[in-house]
Amino acid sequence: xxxxxxxxxxxxxxxxxxxxxxxxxxxxxxxxxxxxxxxxxxxxxxxxxxxxxxxxxxxxxxxxxxxxxxxxxxxxxxxxxxxxxxxxxxxxxxxxxxxxxxxxxxxxxxxxxxxxxxxxxxxxxxxxxxxxxxxxxxxxxxxxxxxxxxxxxxxxxxxxxxxxxxxxxxxxxxxxxxxxxxxxxxxxxxxxxxxxxxxxxxxxxxxxxxxxxxxxxxxxxxxxxxxxxxxxxxxxxxxxxxxxxxxxxxxxxxxxxxxxxxxxxxxxxxxxxxxxxxxxxxxxxxxxxxxxxxxxxxxxxxxxxxxxxxxxxxxxxxxxxxxxxxxxxxxxxxxxxxxxxxxxxxxxxxxxxxxxxxxxxxxxxxxxxxxxxxxxxxxxxxxxxxxxxxxxxxxxxxxxxxxxxxxxxxxxxxxxxxxxxxxxxxxxxxxxxxxxxxxxxxxxxxxxxxxxxxxxxxxxxxxxxxxxxxxxxxxxxxxxxxxxxxxxxxxxxxxxxxxxxxxxxxxxxxxxxxxxxxxxxxxxxxxxxxxxxxxxxxxxxxxxxxxxxxxxxxxxxxxxxxxxxxxxxxxxxxxxxxxxxxxxxxxxxxxxxxxxxxxxxxxxxxxxxxxxxxxxxxxxxxxxxxxxxxxxxxxxxxxxxxxxxxxxxxxxxxxxxxxxxxxxxx
Amino acid sequence: xxxxxxxxxxxxxxxxxxxxxxxxxxxxxxxxxxxxxxxxxxxxxxxxxxxxxxxxxxxxxxxxxxxxxxxxxxxxxxxxxxxxxxxxxxxxxxxxxxxxxxxxxxxxxxxxxxxxxxxxxxxxxxxxxxxxxxxxxxxxxxxxxxxxxxxxxxxxxxxxxxxxxxxxxxxxxxxxxxxxxxxxxxxxxxxxxxxxxxxxxxxxxxxxxxxxxxxxxxxxxxxxxxxxxxxxxxxxxxxxxxxxxxxxxxxxxxxxxxxxxxxxxxxxxxxxxxxxxxxxxxxxxxxxxxxxxxxxxxxxxxxxxxxxxx
Numbered sequence: 001x002x003x004x005x006x007x008x009x010x011x012x013x014x015x016x017x018x019x020x021x022x023x024x025x026x027x028x029x030x031x032x033x034x035x036x037x038x039x040x041x042x043x044x045x046x047x048x049x050x051x052x053x054x055x056x057x058x059x060x061x062x063x064x065x066x067x068x069x070x071x072x073x074x075x076x077x078x079x080x081x082x083x084x085x086x087x088x089x090x091x092x093x094x095x096x097x098x099x100x101x102x103x104x105x106x107x108x109x110x111x112x113x114x115x116x117x118x119x120x121x122x123x124x125x126x127x128x129x130x131x132x133x134x135x136x137x138x139x140x141x142x143x144x145x146x147x148x149x150x151x152x153x154x155x156x157x158x159x160x161x162x163x164x165x166x167x168x169x170x171x172x173x174x175x176x177x178x179x180x181x182x183x184x185x186x187x188x189x190x191x192x193x194x195x196x197x198x199x200x201x202x203x204x205x206x207x208x209x210x211x212x213x214x215x216x217x218x219x220x221x222x223x224x225x226x227x228x229x230x231x232x233x234x235x236x237x238x239x240x241x242x243x244x245x246x247x248x249x250x251x252x253x254x255x256x257x258x259x260x261x262x263x264x265x266x267x268x269x270x271x272x273x274x275x276x277x278x279x280x281x282x283x284x285x286x287x288x289x290x291x292x293x294x295x296x297x298x299x300x301x302x303x304x305x306x307x308x309x310x311x312x313x314x315x316x317x318x319x320x321x322x323x324x325x326x327x328x329x330x331x332x333x334x335x336x337x338x339x340x341x342x343x344x345x346x347x348x349x350x351x352x353x354x355x356x357x358x359x360x361x362x363x364x365x366x367x368x369x370x371x372x373x374x375x376x377x378x379x380x381x382x383x384x385x386x387x388x389x390x391x392x393x394x395x396x397x398x399x400x401x402x403x404x405x406x407x408x409x410x411x412x413x414x415x416x417x418x419x420x421x422x423x424x425x426x427x428x429x430x431x432x433x434x435x436x437x438x439x440x441x442x443x444x445x446x447x448x449x450x451x452x453x454x455x456x457x458x459x460x461x462x463x464x465x466x467x468x469x470x471x472x473x474x475x476x477x478x479x480x481x482x483x484x485x486x487x488x489x490x491x492x493x494x495x496x497x498x499x500x501x502x503x504x505x506x507x508x509x510x511x512x513x514x515x516x517x518x519x520x521x522x523x524x525x526x527x528x529x530x531x532x533x534x535x536x537x538x539x540x541x542x543x544x545x546x547x548x549x550x551x552x553x554x555x556x557x558x559x560x561x562x563x564x565x566x567x568x569x570x571x572x573x574x575x576x577x578x579x580x581x582x583x584x585x586x587x588x589x590x591x592x593x594x595x596x597x598x599x600x601x602x603x604x605x606x607x608x609x610x611x612x613x614x615x616x617x618x619x620x621x622x623x624x625x626x627x628x629x630x631x632x633x634x635x636x637x638x639x640x641x642x643x644x645x646x647x648x649x650x651x652x653x654x655x656x657x658x659x660x661x662x663x664x665x666x
Numbered sequence: 667x668x669x670x671x672x673x674x675x676x677x678x679x680x681x682x683x684x685x686x687x688x689x690x691x692x693x694x695x696x697x698x699x700x701x702x703x704x705x706x707x708x709x710x711x712x713x714x715x716x717x718x719x720x721x722x723x724x725x726x727x728x729x730x731x732x733x734x735x736x737x738x739x740x741x742x743x744x745x746x747x748x749x750x751x752x753x754x755x756x757x758x759x760x761x762x763x764x765x766x767x768x769x770x771x772x773x774x775x776x777x778x779x780x781x782x783x784x785x786x787x788x789x790x791x792x793x794x795x796x797x798x799x800x801x802x803x804x805x806x807x808x809x810x811x812x813x814x815x816x817x818x819x820x821x822x823x824x825x826x827x828x829x830x831x832x833x834x835x836x837x838x839x840x841x842x843x844x845x846x847x848x849x850x851x852x853x854x855x856x857x858x859x860x861x862x863x864x865x866x867x868x869x870x871x872x873x874x875x876x877x878x879x880x881x882x883x884x885x886x887x888x889x890x891x892x893x894x895x896x897x898x899x900x901x902x903x904x905x906x907x908x909x910x911x912x913x914x915x916x917x918x919x920x921x922x923x924x925x926x927x928x929x930x931x932x933x934x935x936x937x938x939x940x941x942x943x944x945x946x947x948x949x950x951x952x953x954x955x956x957x958x959x960x961x962x963x964x965x966x967x968x969x970x971x972x973x974x975x976x
Contacts, residue, residue, distance in 0.1 A: 379887075379888065380776070380779075380780065380887070380888045381780075382780070382784045382785040382786070383786070383887070383888075384785060384786060388785075411776060411888055413889070498931065529931045529932060529933065530930075530933070531927060531930045531931045532930065533927070533930075533944070534943065534944025535892065535944065537887075537888075537889060537892055538892045539883060539885065539887050539890055539892070540686065540689075540879060540883060540890075540892065540894075541686075541892075541923065541927070543883050544682045544685065544686055544923065544924060544927055545927050545930075545931065547678065547681075547682050547685075548678070548679065548682060548924070548927045548928050548930075548931040549931055550678075551674065551675055551678030551679065551682075551928075552675065552928070552931055552932060562887070563887075565786050565885045565887055566883050566885060566887075568788075568885075569788055569791075569883055569884045569885050572788065572884075573791070573884070587785065587787065588786065588788055588885075589788070
């Protein structure tokens with residue numbers, strides 16, 4: 001029958017201890033002696049579970065003729081803090097259950113080290129068999145006190161140092177292991193790819209937990225793990241604000257270590273963010289949102305320390321709880337519906353850590369570290385054309401590599417402005433600076449030479465200037481253009497098709513040439529009128545060019561570059577069909593856009609990023625085309641394209657991909 | 667190619683020229699008022715851009731091009747007043763302050779567009795309003811009497827402006843403060859008030875020019891005007907500060923642009939000459955107006971702030 005004391009002052013505990021001893025003594029009438037009392041409860045129904053789980057109990061009781069132990073615990077926060085102090089209190093209670101008659105005294109809430117030192121010294125003075133100083137911060141005091149009481153066994157945690165004293169045991173938790181498992185789950189459960197961590201001070205098991213969590217999350221694809229050490233083990237309000245800051249930064253999964261995190265769990269509850277607990281089972285703090293808790297089972301080390309004591313060894317050893325020895329246990333919240341695959345991933349991670357195949361202190365990098373990508377482009381990011389195509393692609397890359405930081409300078413029609421932006425990004429150390437405009441080539445050539453450690457990409461272009469840190473990318477827009485030309489020729493009733501181009505260069509020229517050739521190859525009697533208006537930006541002129549086409553009998557129009565928004569409006573107003581390129585232009589004329597050739601620059605960006613990961617900053621020229629999926633024809637779902645025409649377009653695409661059709665553009 | 671001189675194509679091309687000319691016409695008519703009063707407002711393009719965005723955005727939200735046009739006018743009014751304060755009351759260097767207004771309009775219209783709209787969305791344009799009977803006249807009817815109401819109004823503004831400037835006391839005062847503000851002042855004319863009025867009229871017409879451009883196109887984009895405001899300022903010089911002159915300049919510019927487009931469309935101007943051809947409207951307009959306007963001179967007090975007794 002153990003004596004079990006909850007919080008209070010040492011003196012009060014002593015009084016209670018006396019009372020309890022009296023009570024035990026009274027019980028002797030019925031149950032002989034305290035030592036032999038152990039088997040007695042087994043005859044009752046209640047301790048059945050204990051019998052199953054703690055089979056060594058009887059053996060231990062019989063093999064180790066231990067006297068009832070007197071164990072004292074000094075801990076910094078409350079015994080029921082659902083964290084650090086509770087973990088040791090729970091463990092001592094387990095020991096007391098295993099060793100009935102154990103006398104336990106607890107002094108909790110000793111944030112102040114001097115108070116703790118007084119309590120430790122007091123217990124030593126009172127002759128407790130084992131005095132547990134449960135706080136890294138008590139080390140200095142303990143070292144002095146333990147030397148003064150060589151006959152008393154002390155335990156200090158979480159720490160790995162016994163000060164070389166024969167009567168001090170140290171214990172620590174490999175909390176990085178459970179942290180890593182939690183990180184794996186957190187990465188799987190986050191929608192925003194942002195995870196927040198609230199830490200106390202960057203020491204001890206808190207640091208281990210945070211490091212393990214971070215590494216587990218990053219190794220499993222989490223984008224951003226924001227870590228905030230608030231500088232205190234006790235400031236609940238600050239922990240709460242730290243959690244608020246994480247939520248404001250987009251975090252939808254939070255975790256934290258040490259007793260002040262109760263404030264943070266409340267914030268998670270309020271914001272509907274998921275929470276991973278550690279040290280104790282924190283489900284009670286947010287029953288719907290705690291996914292799992294890493295629970296410390298200090299009883300694993302306490303058993304070993306007690307076993308040492310029984311064999312006459314007062315200390316000198318350092319112990320650790322970890323996943324393998326059962327001292328760390330992942331306890332799942334039954335009230336949280338954890339997807340089976342996430343649970344399986346967690347179980348596999350636990351197995352991997354125990355087997356040694358996973359190193360929790362190493363963030364197993366996905367092929368790349370979070371990249372910083374900068375884009376400089378001539379028109380607006382949502383121009384439904386050239387600039388939007390690269391912005392969309394970069395966003396795809398971000399979705400694939402959460403944590404990627406993107407900076408965009410758009411609207412730099414003026415090359416000098418673009419050059420300044422490119423140089424600025426290089427100066428800021430961006431990993432990849434994309435100069436998205438043929439016209440930026442001259443500037444880029446100078447800038448790239450000045451920053452040999454920065455990777456640059458230039459498009460649409462095929463020339464890397466022979467520089468090892470410049471990649472070039474271009475679009476075989478003649479391919480989609482050719483397919484569109486075929487379709488346009490089939491659709492035209494009048495046999496006249498109009499093309500609005502900007503200036504006869506780059507991918508605009510390729511598109512126009514391909515379109516022309518496709519149309520002419522399909523119908524010998526078709527007339528393709530091509531009008532390069534001489535500007536990439538003059539919307540009014542593009543509109544009038546389209547009017548001129550319509551006046552000339554065109555009933556199908558197309559055009560390339562950002563000024564065509566004006567031309568699409570004309571198509572809409574006159575009821576003529578429109579074929580788009582660079583981006584999906586259906587929104588501009590929902591009834592009359594037949595299809596758009598959409599640029600998927602992410603295809604080349606992936607290659608460039610793979611190069612960077614492999615240590616190559618450039619030197620290659622890449623292309624998007626129909627074959628590699630970088631060019632995609634997106635039909636307007638609202639437009640009823642005849643099946644025969646769809647089929648013919650499919651045949652043409654296949655022919656281009658296989659090389660049996662030459663677009664004739666160069 | 668044989669049908670290039672067919673009625674349909676000629677009408678379409680000349681109509682195209684008129685549409686291209688109207689924003690220039692409105693903006694340069696307004697600028698003519700200011701310059702006749704002695705104030706050069708280089709911010710026309712900025713006012714046009716904000717009027718264009720305001721008109722476009724209002725039309726997008728209300729689906730009414732007329733409400734959009736009204737908002738464009740109101741924005742022009744406000745910016746015209748603002749320009750007056752800077753140029754007339756604060757006596758700012760006109761060339762510099764106008765550039766400031768231009769840059770403000772360029773940046774602000776784009777910022778508002780990005781924040782409030784983002785991806786360009788089409789808006790309803792002005793409906794064509796054929797004038798009964800007159801529009802039935804072959805060729806000419808379709809060319810002149812089959813446009814939207816703002817286009818009629820723009821051309822109607824020419825005789826109105828001519829009348830105001832030449833035949834009214836207000837117009838006389840404008841000319842007086844533009845030629846000799848000291849003399850006008852001595853006659854009891856408030857130079858400040860007259861210049862405020864003239865510059866504000868210019869702002870209203872520039873706002874209208876922008877709104878008509880954007881709503882006419884049914885779309886907005888960054889830098890939609892593509893520097894038409896500056897072309898309008900040049901047209902005021904070449905149009906000799908007279909409404910009829912700026913009309914002529916606007917129409918020549920618009921018509922030449924339309925014809926060049928037609929010639930390119932039909933392949934008469936070869937693809938290789940496209941870029942060169944883009945300069946033709948400007949070259950021809952300049953040549954035409956320089957020849958025509960040789961005998962006129964600029965208002966004497968143009969660009970000179972008026973300081974009483976100064």
